[in-house]
Amino acid sequence: MSLAEAHNGRERLRIRVRGAVQGVGFRPFVHGLAARFRLSGFVLNDEDGVLAEVEGAALDGFLAALQNESPPLAHIDAVDVTPMPRGGQQGFAIRESVGRDAGRTRMVADAATCRSCLDELFDPASRFHLYPFVTCTHCGPRFTITRHLPYDRRNTSMAGFGLCQDCAADYADPASRRFHAETIACPVCGPRLSHPVEEIAVALRHGQIVALKGIGGFHLLCDATNERAVATLRRRKRRPAKPFAVMVANEASVEHIATPSLGERALLRQLARPAVLMRARAGLAPSVAPGLDRVAVMLPSAPVHHLLFHALAGEPKGAAWLDQLQPVALVATSANVAGEPLIIADAEALQALAGVADMIVTHDRPILMRADDSVMAVIDGGPAYVRRSRGFAPEPIDLGQDGPAVIAVGGHLKATLCVTRGREAFVSQHVGDLNTAAAIRFYEETARRMLTMLDVAPQLVACDLHPDYRSTRFAEAMDLPILRLQHHAAHLAAVAAEHHLRGPILGLALDGHGYGDDGSAWGGELMLLEGAGWRRLGHLRPLALPGGDRAAGEPWRMGVAALTALGRGAEAVWRFPGNALAGRLAAMLAANVQGPTTTSMGRLFDAAAALLGVCAEQSYEGQAAMQLEALVRIPRCLRGGYRITGDILDFTPLLASLLEPGLQAREGAELFHGTLVAGLAEWIGQGVARLGRPDVVLGGGCLANRVLAEGLTSALRARNLVAWLPRAAPANDGGLSLGQAAMARAHLIAERMPYRSSTR
Template sequence: MTRRRLRVHVSGAVQGVGFRPFVFALAQRYALSGFVCNDARGVLAELEGDTHRAFLWALRSEHPPLARIDRVDVTSLPALGSTGFAIRASLAAGAATSRAIPDAATCSACLADLFDPASRFYHYPFVTCTDCGPRFTITRRQPYDRANTAMADFAFCGQCAADYADPGNRRFHAETLACPDCGPQFSHTVQEIAAILRVGGIVALKGIGGFHLLCDATNETAVARLRLRKRRPARPFAIMLASDGASRPFASPTAAERDLLNRSARPIVIVRKGTGLAPSVCPRLRTVGVMLPSAPVHHLIFHALERNGADGTCALVVTSANLAGDPLVIAGAAAAQDLSPIADLVVTHNRPILIRADDSVMAVIAGEPAFVRRARGYVPDPIDLGEDGPTVIALGAHLKATVCVTHGREAFVSQHVGDLDSAQTRRFHHETVQRLLAELGIRPECVACDLHPDYGSTVVAQTLDLPVLRVQHHAAHLAAVAAEHRLHGPLVGLALDGHGHGSDGMAWGGELLIRTGGIWHRHGHLRPLPLPGGDRAAREPWRMGMAAMVAMGRGAEAERRFSRHPLAAPLTRTMTADGPVTTSMGRLFDAAAALLGVCEDQSYDGQAAMELEALVDRTQIQPGGYHIIDGMLDFTPLLGTLLQPGIDAQTGAGLFHGTVIAGLAEWIGAVALAQGQTRVVLGGGCFMNRVLAEGLALALRRRGLEPWLPRLAPANDGGIALGQAAIARAHLMQSNRS
């Protein structure tokens, strides 16, 4: 056969995954000469020989497990008569288009080394190889070489240098490679950590994307102490188990949930709660967030606990180490100052965390995975939008903020940033904006933000020296779902959440929208309820319970029912038709929870709705529980039913969910029929309620409709940036065509 030389350019997530060693091994297998290196676009190889077809097939079909190939460009070159094959130094010229890859949990081979007394990595809490370990959180810049990571200051010892240079070793060109002789070290031993946990203490532990707080999840005193010190009175904690086999008795994951738990991203997965956990882990809920070890140190801690008296079924609370409202702590100096009042032991290490990333949180809803929070393990994987488009940046909402940048056909959604109430979180948001733009080497054509004038993200948008497009909150929720599923053309959409600034300046949150010509129009909404106290009503559900009773003409009864609240009487008497109102489904849930006595004051977002959902054993439909008049869906009759004598909280919760599902399905069905549409997109934070999401999706399918739920971005405000970006892209594309 004729000897040829080809230049092969591979783009995608191909740096930091062992791709160069993989190409090296393939070249050896197929007797090809040449070289391979990283460059700004990805991985570049030149290969000379006569077996290129077999090489290219193997390149696409056998690539390393963490790699994601977007495209392979092949160019013919004159043969040089070269011999041998080498891995060359990276080429850094040009704008960076290669992307970092997510952090990955310890692989089975490294786990075997961790517990093999004959291995030099025995009990070393930073063991890693080309198939596992931190990537995104330790990367300073592309291309992904050791000098551009947090490992830059750790020079190889002789043995690590030999492994790094050995084509037959799985740590061949593993940039995170280190051992006890040359690598990072923890400030305390695993035995010291385990000793504190065994006696009910709290440990602050530096991990991959930030610090965690740990304690014994079966020790009520320890968990209650953690709640008190962290000022987190009721929000559920997640737990970590040694393996999915150790879930009993603490949790009952389904097969689909077990699959999620064991993915290399190691997300927190919301599953059915079992027995044996301290009551304060997730009070008044039937579910618990479960995660498996994501780093070698976690495996070592469980091993130490089990060797010292535990029966192999220990569970640990593992929660983000941050002060209320602030971002995750990542620096050792900050940890000593901020976490010492919370933790009995602060454990740090000397490998820097360059990018903070919370744990991802997921649930299986309607049979498929869905994000509650998208962060470590999944970021910075892009979302494929299906077609090329303008480059834009979107800054998200004010709560659960994320940032999104589109480039070509891809949308890069940042890790969870948080609520933009504190200066520290706003600084983190700014850093995230700058990092995304720098990594992609782009200048956007415009910046998209929320319609609300006072959101922190809206304020930032005005500072970027770009044209600003302000996007209505609920249109963004629905656009995010349409974008990830690549749904084009006319659509019917239902957005259900707690709050969003409407185009009329009012508080929306239960909106039926229709997309025509790329623009979302409000077609209908829930019947407005008074919003006593404005934003305070979101924190104090008793206000919404009282508002519902006033709307039913039962103000005097409302004063008596909520008399323990000093403001109940004056608020009841001052609620007028001219006061603030809301169409929010989230506030409707709050009203129901308050009327049923489930939750009158909440300490975290969504508490009332979550506790109401937790009571549902089965749903029921209240006849006459809703009315649909002139495009408005009115659940006032249902709220009246919840006040009837003999309706206990559990019965009421089932009636509420069942009737809401029935009313929404009828409402949507009529509009979809009138519009000649079958596709319905469902978005907004209320769709994290599994009973509502699954019940409504089923009801719509029974009507011959196609419901589309959020999957790749959170249903809550964490997905808003994606929707803003999608609308901005569509706006620019339309403008360019005109």
């Protein structure tokens, strides 16, 4: 029944709106619509969302506007309309909330400062003029300042700030943008910055490093065009090469440092303000992203960032500068001690960053939830997460169908957790690598908070098959039945889940490392997936993994493994002169056939990067592969560069070709990518022929490689196949918990029905 039919001939409607509709200005929005369409009735918040009753003649217009013009932070899942007898009531009222707010409502993510607030920020006549904490119901922090639901000021870190008379009046005025804005504050009554903005700008202009408290944590800032400043930051932060993100004043200024595509611009403009990967122009300091051709760019997410760019632009009058190119670019990177979580507390910042930053800027509004910057890229014309965190967490991913509540604990690197409720999967913000006590504390606290916030009792906990992961031990310590899931099956299940693909489906996982059910290191796996069940259909030809886990950080070891596989181990000594162990390792590999092996695509990239002399040692995960990708202009396929023998895809001939004398690194990188794509596409084609369904899900960290991912999807399209990429969660281990959760739900559903999945 359409909405129009629902109230045909009636004049009063009860309207139930479900979704993220509380704390986002929905009631005043409805109030405004009622006035516009001359309707009487009321609106209120209750535990199912927003409930309204409206009466009058122009109900069609009202219903259309309700859905088409809803506030920017609202997310409507459903609108149910029920005809009612007429009440004859006059006027329209916003009524008190009914019942417990927590129930099925949800927490809203943090959102960038809206245009109306920006106009006030730079309007000398406004009481919010130059106020670093200006917000309204359509913008500002939410998730990161909330202790628990319901989202009321008393449950946020704004609780300690009483409202002045003006703010109290706005808060109570349904016509104000700040009606029931829980974050409302002004220079009279609200939080304050520890330093004048002008002082911060002077420090940055002089090449100093500034720690600045933002929305989800502290940033370290410096002038991104000043090589000495950026190099100093690298030295002090002990971060030799991992790329830094860069913040610019506005969209017009992006052109100054990069050449964004239309899709990349659209990602930049999102209210979440993620850092977006795009092709860099000359002009940034070389140390911003050494050896890479792309740079992660973001726009300001908090008023203080806009104030800073205003000061750096020489304090122009009015608000026009907000739309004009500003040549300033700032490195904006997470402030943390290597391997530890992002710093959010003032005291910790003052202590831990004393040796890193020349100036540490705090404020007195505590950050309650840590949220790193999100990072995105455009891949094959669509959005892809590298990291899904600030601005996106804790908003749910739709699983397409109802199911039992489960918790999934993710992996070890780039860890996230996932809790399901109804048809929704809530993936936590990025927690990071679980290598330090502080990271593990943050991880455990995140799990507790999610369960409290969502108010669910999971029936099952899902974890990785790896026995030594901290996340596995965390799952074992929970008082719940446990389901251990193979790493790459979970990667692929995540992609199938977000695209609502059901039934048996083919999947290809291209990843760095995951524990196989034979105990070896997997990462180049062709799989058949169905619900919680999976089967390994094929894999890359195994290479030796000399040094086990150490090989991941030292690509030269994979180079030696490749040489040995080619029967050319003797060349290790002169090909890797910087590594004294290379010769000995080659001899050991030649003699010992029982060492650890790997089928990982990530390690194959390492081998290629090492053989081509692009990267022998890496200082961050994925460095060798990223530098190799950055060299590619046009990928080319080497005829005979791969072999498919039974279930095994073998790129040994390709590796041999990389050793051709006189081959340039760029040519090698192009051959490597092009041949991988051709081999993988043919391999998938054979798998699809066996299965008889044209879909294939692609997952795993290597899908962040745009040349590989786009090459593969277009090669598959050319074969009339349908490739599904990770869109809602990262391809890397940040998306693992989503897949584990989907498999756990499928497992429970299968348990209850006579059907049982084919877990091997």
